[in-house]
Amino acid sequence: MPRYSILAGIAKGMRLTGEISSYLNEENENEMNSPSYSIGPGFPHPQKLVVGYALTSKKTKSFLQPKLQGLARNKGIIFVAIDQSRPLSDQGPFDIVLHKLSGKEWRHIIEDYRLKHPEVTVLDPPDAIQHVHNRQSMLQDVADLNLSDCYGKIGVPRQLVVKKDPSSIPDAVGKAGLMLPLVAKPLVVDGTAKSHQLSIAYDQLSLLKLEPPLVLQEFINHGGVIFKVYIVGEAIKVVRRFSLPDIGEHEHLCNDGVYRFPRVSCAAASADEADLDPSVAELPPRPLLERLARELRRRLGLRLFNIDILREHGTKDRFYVIDINYFPGYGKMPEYEHIFIDFFLSLVQGKYKKRLMNNC
Numbered sequence: 001m002p003r004y005s006i007l008a009g010i011a012k013g014m015r016l017t018g019e020i021s022s023y024l025n026e027e028n029e030n031e032m033n034s035p036s037y038s039i040g041p042g043f044p045h046p047q048k049l050v051v052g053y054a055l056t057s058k059k060t061k062s063f064l065q066p067k068l069q070g071l072a073r074n075k076g077i078i079f080v081a082i083d084q085s086r087p088l089s090d091q092g093p094f095d096i097v098l099h100k101l102s103g104k105e106w107r108h109i110i111e112d113y114r115l116k117h118p119e120v121t122v123l124d125p126p127d128a129i130q131h132v133h134n135r136q137s138m139l140q141d142v143a144d145l146n147l148s149d150c151y152g153k154i155g156v157p158r159q160l161v162v163k164k165d166p167s168s169i170p171d172a173v174g175k176a177g178l179m180l181p182l183v184a185k186p187l188v189v190d191g192t193a194k195s196h197q198l199s200i201a202y203d204q205l206s207l208l209k210l211e212p213p214l215v216l217q218e219f220i221n222h223g224g225v226i227f228k229v230y231i232v233g234e235a236i237k238v239v240r241r242f243s244l245p246d247i248g249e250h251e252h253l254c255n256d257g258v259y260r261f262p263r264v265s266c267a268a269a270s271a272d273e274a275d276l277d278p279s280v281a282e283l284p285p286r287p288l289l290e291r292l293a294r295e296l297r298r299r300l301g302l303r304l305f306n307i308d309i310l311r312e313h314g315t316k317d318r319f320y321v322i323d324i325n326y327f328p329g330y331g332k333m334p335e336y337e338h339i340f341i342d343f344f345l346s347l348v349q350g351k352y353k354k355r356l357m358n359n360c
């Protein structure tokens with residue numbers, strides 16, 4: 001029996017008798033002794049909120065930290081691992097499904113599940129995730145936004161997509177009017193280390209050495225600090241990270257070739273406490289981020305993502321979005337545990353209210 005038909009049943013005055021425990025597989029049975037959550041005033045019956053998750057082991061470790069699990073348990077939220085070797089519909093029932101796995105097969109499984117179980121909140125829809133797995137389409141929605149007069153200007157760097165034939169790159173770069181140096185990024189982000197292998201091309205000749213399919217993006221000097229804007233539903237949290245240093249005239253002239261660079265901004269070390277030039281360190285204006293997050297949530301159809309933003313060095317309010325990631329490393333986001341718990345509760349409260357309205 002789907003959990004939400006139970007909610008609707010309760011709303012109509014039915015009593016709940018031990019049905020929930022049959023939902024939980026054995027390994028979670030002792031969770032039944034933990035507290036339950038109440039989904040709102042006038043709704044006294046306690047419930048368990050079950051979050052099924054299908055994540056890589058790396059993600060499970062970084063996201064499902066003991067503190068999150070403990071706080072969640074106290075609020076009546078339990079996490080249940082999805083067994084990928086068994087049909088998804090035979091598992092649960094879940095209130096929420098969290099997932100980040102690569103491959104077509106998983107996409108089909110989760111899409112099929114969404115269609116068959118509209119009562120379950122799947123975070124997030126596979127098509128919406130696919131959209132941000134391509135470095136061209138991921139930034140298109142930002143480019144389409146006209147956020148030029150919202151406490152600052154926000155756009156995307158000029159960029160060019162090269163699908164094949166590296167010999168055509170210098171010409172294409174010239175025609176598109178892109179200025180060197182350029183950041184070369186694999187077109188598709190598929191969760192592999194290779195899809196995060198970026199390089200800088202300093203001169204025309206080195207463009208021939210690049211391996212399409214890729215995106216060539218103008219390098220934006222930003223004072224070595226990047227802003228990572230984490231979004232969890234309605235919540236927004238910004239952190240500073242160290243990034244690449246500026247490329248001045250001198251560095252540009254003295255370098256040639258293609259330089260691979262490491263995943264500098266992914267490192268856990270935060271730049272939040274560093275002694276930085278205030279004009280570089282100042283966070284982007286809150287109203288700008290709120291507007292951007294709201295628009296992107298709607299346009300992308302995602303609730304769990306982050307946005308990488310650069311401030312052009314020497315400007316106060318010229319910002320560039322350079323990357324959008326689905327279900328990023330939230331474990332590094334301060335207070336992520338409370339933010340997620342509130343988010344999960346808000347999702348079921350929202351659903352419950354909707355059900356009540358429909359039943360009235």
Ligand SMILES: Nc1ncnc2c1ncn2[C@@H]1O[C@H](COP(=O)(O)OP(=O)(O)OP(=O)(O)O)[C@@H](O)[C@H]1O
Pocket residue numbers: 157183185189195196197198217218219220221226242243244263264265266308310322323325
């Ligand atoms: N256009 C740019 N101008 C200047 N620096 C850039 C630019 N694009 C990327 N960088 C630098 O390279 C880093 C990685 O770029 P990007 O975020 O696009 O790659 P990614 O592989 O998607 O990384 P992530 O681990 O965040 O998913 C950025 O954090 C930033 O330091």
Ligand SMILES: O=P(O)(O)O[C@H]1[C@H](OP(=O)(O)O)[C@@H](OP(=O)(O)O)[C@@H](O)[C@@H](O)[C@@H]1OP(=O)(O)O
Pocket residue numbers: 058059062100189190191192228265266267306325326327328329330332
């Ligand atoms: O490795 P971390 O935990 O930090 O998380 C990174 C995450 O890897 P994971 O999903 O395998 O965990 C990456 O996902 P893929 O593109 O490779 O799918 C991407 O979202 C990065 O931007 C995240 O770093 P952050 O932007 O938060 O610094």
Ligand SMILES: [Mg+2]
Pocket residue numbers: 265308323324
């Ligand atoms: Mg990034």
Ligand SMILES: [Mg+2]
Pocket residue numbers: 189323324325
């Ligand atoms: Mg990325």
